[in-house]
Amino acid sequence: MSPTPIVWQSETVPVAGIDLHWVRGGAGAPVLVLHHDIGRPEPAAFEDALARHASVLAPSHPGYDKSSRPDWMRSVRDVAVVYQWLLAERDLARDLTVVGLGFGGWIAAEMATMAPRAFKRLVLVGAMGLKPERGEIADQALLSYIDYVRRGFADQAAYDRLFGAETATPRLEQWDLNREMTFRIAWKPYMYSLTLPHLLGGVAVPALVVWGRDDRIVPLECGERYAKALPRARLQVVEGAGHFVDMEKPDELAQLVTRFVTEA
Amino acid sequence: MHLMYFTEQPMSAYDAQAGLDFGATALMFSNKHFDPVAGTRLYNEYLDHYRLAEEVGFDGIMLNEHHNAPFCMQAKCNVFASILAATTKRVKLVLLGNPLPLADNPVRLAEELAMIDMVSGGRLVSGFVRGGGQEQLAAGVNPAYNRERFEEAHALIVKAWTQTGPFRWEGNHYQHRVVNPWAVPLQTPHPRVWIPGVLSKETIVWAAKQRYPYIALSTEIEATKKIWELYDKVAQETGYAGGPEYRGYLQRCHVAETEEKAMANAKQFMWMQGEFTGLAHPVWSSPSGYFSPSYRTAFVEYAVGRRSNPRGAKFEDQIRNQQIVAGTPKTVIPKLRRLLEETRPSIMGFWASDGFVSSEDSKTCIRLLGQEVLPALRDIGKELGLWSPFEANAPTGINFPEPARLKGTAR
Numbered sequence: 001m002s003p004t005p006i007v008w009q010s011e012t013v014p015v016a017g018i019d020l021h022w023v024r025g026g027a028g029a030p031v032l033v034l035h036h037d038i039g040r041p042e043p044a045a046f047e048d049a050l051a052r053h054a055s056v057l058a059p060s061h062p063g064y065d066k067s068s069r070p071d072w073m074r075s076v077r078d079v080a081v082v083y084q085w086l087l088a089e090r091d092l093a094r095d096l097t098v099v100g101l102g103f104g105g106w107i108a109a110e111m112a113t114m115a116p117r118a119f120k121r122l123v124l125v126g127a128m129g130l131k132p133e134r135g136e137i138a139d140q141a142l143l144s145y146i147d148y149v150r151r152g153f154a155d156q157a158a159y160d161r162l163f164g165a166e167t168a169t170p171r172l173e174q175w176d177l178n179r180e181m182t183f184r185i186a187w188k189p190y191m192y193s194l195t196l197p198h199l200l201g202g203v204a205v206p207a208l209v210v211w212g213r214d215d216r217i218v219p220l221e222c223g224e225r226y227a228k229a230l231p232r233a234r235l236q237v238v239e240g241a242g243h244f245v246d247m248e249k250p251d252e253l254a255q256l257v258t259r260f261v262t263e264a
Numbered sequence: 265m266h267l268m269y270f271t272e273q274p275m276s277a278y279d280a281q282a283g284l285d286f287g288a289t290a291l292m293f294s295n296k297h298f299d300p301v302a303g304t305r306l307y308n309e310y311l312d313h314y315r316l317a318e319e320v321g322f323d324g325i326m327l328n329e330h331h332n333a334p335f336c337m338q339a340k341c342n343v344f345a346s347i348l349a350a351t352t353k354r355v356k357l358v359l360l361g362n363p364l365p366l367a368d369n370p371v372r373l374a375e376e377l378a379m380i381d382m383v384s385g386g387r388l389v390s391g392f393v394r395g396g397g398q399e400q401l402a403a404g405v406n407p408a409y410n411r412e413r414f415e416e417a418h419a420l421i422v423k424a425w426t427q428t429g430p431f432r433w434e435g436n437h438y439q440h441r442v443v444n445p446w447a448v449p450l451q452t453p454h455p456r457v458w459i460p461g462v463l464s465k466e467t468i469v470w471a472a473k474q475r476y477p478y479i480a481l482s483t484e485i486e487a488t489k490k491i492w493e494l495y496d497k498v499a500q501e502t503g504y505a506g507g508p509e510y511r512g513y514l515q516r517c518h519v520a521e522t523e524e525k526a527m528a529n530a531k532q533f534m535w536m537q538g539e540f541t542g543l544a545h546p547v548w549s550s551p552s553g554y555f556s557p558s559y560r561t562a563f564v565e566y567a568v569g570r571r572s573n574p575r576g577a578k579f580e581d582q583i584r585n586q587q588i589v590a591g592t593p594k595t596v597i598p599k600l601r602r603l604l605e606e607t608r609p610s611i612m613g614f615w616a617s618d619g620f621v622s623s624e625d626s627k628t629c630i631r632l633l634g635q636e637v638l639p640a641l642r643d644i645g646k647e648l649g650l651w652s653p654f655e656a657n658a659p660t661g662i663n664f665p666e667p668a669r670l671k672g673t674a675r
Contacts, residue, residue: 142292144547172567180408
């Protein structure tokens with residue numbers, strides 16, 4: 001018997017002049033999930049799995065998917081400030097775990113550095129934000145929408161199941177809009193901050209750094225650097241997953257997060 | 265009429281097979297295929313061609329620039345404009361143009377252009393462009409702010425030309441503590457600005473609002489007419505009447521002693537359009553945020569190979585619709601008359617050769633154009649009332665109703 005589906009409540013909230021869209025669902029300890037640069041997949045298998053044990057809040061970043069585009073926004077740090085604003089205004093930060101996926105991981109790391117005790121736990125999954133020393137972060141400006149996302153999967157069949165082997169044009173248009181927003185705030189330096197590594201040492205909360213073994217978008221060395229720079233972090237490598245761990249191994253990732261929330 | 269000579273400055277001296285194997289000859293096609301010995305020869309041949317164009321009677325030399333691609337080896341139009349400023353005597357130097365968004369310091373462009381204007385004795389026409397999609401990547405410039413940077417850099421340059429410094433500039437994309445260049449244009453209020461384009465409606469609207477001539481780059485006649493419809497409509501809303509003095513057209517046109525030779529050489533226009541080596545890479549030529557939002561679906565489908573290049577067309581079709589004109593002077597003149605009658609431009613650029621056309625054939629083409637085609641077109645222009653911005657004493661721009669003149673000469 002398949003479990004009853006999670007009921008997701010959709011809502012648009014005003015913040016910093018933005019109509020910010022989010023969904024809420026599930027019950028348990030509160031978890032904020034910050035999506036990838038390609039946007040929030042629907043349905044989101046990872047969020048569904050997580051919502052069985054947690055109260056999940058999943059916003060669309062400003063300028064992504066259903067959230068309006070703030071023309072003034074210039075940096076990933078701006079996004080982090082907007083989320084801190086929302087958490088403070090609505091008193092959502094207490095006992096909160098912030099889970100950042102890829103690009104969302106960079107936002108989560110920025111949030112943690114600017115308010116070291118504002119929330120309770122930090123989970124970074126294949127997070128952008130740090131400059132690799134040996135490899136490179138894959139440059140989506142040189143890759144087609146499809147090739148970029150495929151690169152983030154260890155198992156191409158998983159991509160096909162989620163997006164279709166011939167991904168439909170409306171989805172590509174949404175990926176293009178999201179890519180444009182990514183360029184607006186993370187063009188140069190591309191997908192990292194030169195100052196973030198110097199600020200991670202102040203993060204007071206426990207952190208779990210998760211990486212897909214076969215991440216071909218953000219090299220694993222970035223995960224090692226995060227785990228080293230964050231004072232209370234450990235690194236967990238997921239076998240058989242690429243950059244989009246949440247899409248390839250949704251249950252495994254949800255389990256890791258749930259366990260971390262209970263333990264830490 | 266204002267009749268100009270143009271070449272893309274093709275760098276055809278590379279291994280075409282290497283381009284075919286790579287699948288694209290832009291941005292990431294390695295410059296190990298660039299041979300500086302051939303480059304030295306070609307640059308100097310192109311300089312010879314420009315000087316010949318002046319000699320045989322062209323009114324202007326049109327220059328442009330591109331980056332990381334063999335279809336155009338001119339990486340900085342201000343460099344060739346500087347050389348020609350000193351080595352030509354009469355022709356206008358028409359830059360179409362400097363890619364403004366690629367500049368991190370537009371004040372420096374204002375200085376360079378002022379220097380070119382002075383050295384040439386006030387012969388500069390300073391066009392501005394957005395730069396191609398892949399050039400945003402080649403320059404590391406954010407494609408999502410391309411148009412904002414274009415407009416702001418333009419405003420800053422015009423201010424640097426027309427208002428005395430020092431002043432301070434605090435914009436969204438450019439901030440300058442002190443703007444006070446010690447080089448200002450000889451022409452006042454400022455050198456004329458012409459805006460070339462091919463696809464984006466936004467650029468046509470912007471040019472019309474600025475009261476700058478728009479130069480349609482090799483569009484087909486029906487598309488060109490639509491451009492003028494839009495331009496004239498915006499002109500009217502802005503408070504002036506459009507007309508020939510605001511209309512330019514770049515015509516691919518190869519002329520030779522025989523029809524056969526002209527047609528064979530004209531096929532080389534397809535070289536640049538990628539028929540031989542596959543020029544554009546769909547992803548690199550249309551980065552997100554660069555193209556007009558109204559074309560999003562088309563470009564997204566193009567980027568994943570579901571649609572052909574929105575800019576592409578076959579050689580035979582382009583001959584038929586006159587995007588390419590080729591023949592002897594006798595046969596091309598009636599075709600050009602048709603273009604002038606139907607679209608009424610006063611500014612005409614002649615893109616005369618491309619690809620592997622030999623230097624000798626290029627020179628023959630320039631001579632035949634100068635000696636036989638241009639005089640005929642001048643007559644047709646008079647007959648049709650196609651007065652260029654210079655002949656019509658057209659305003660310099662929307663904020664400067666007076667025509668550009670040399671400083672120190674009478675109004």
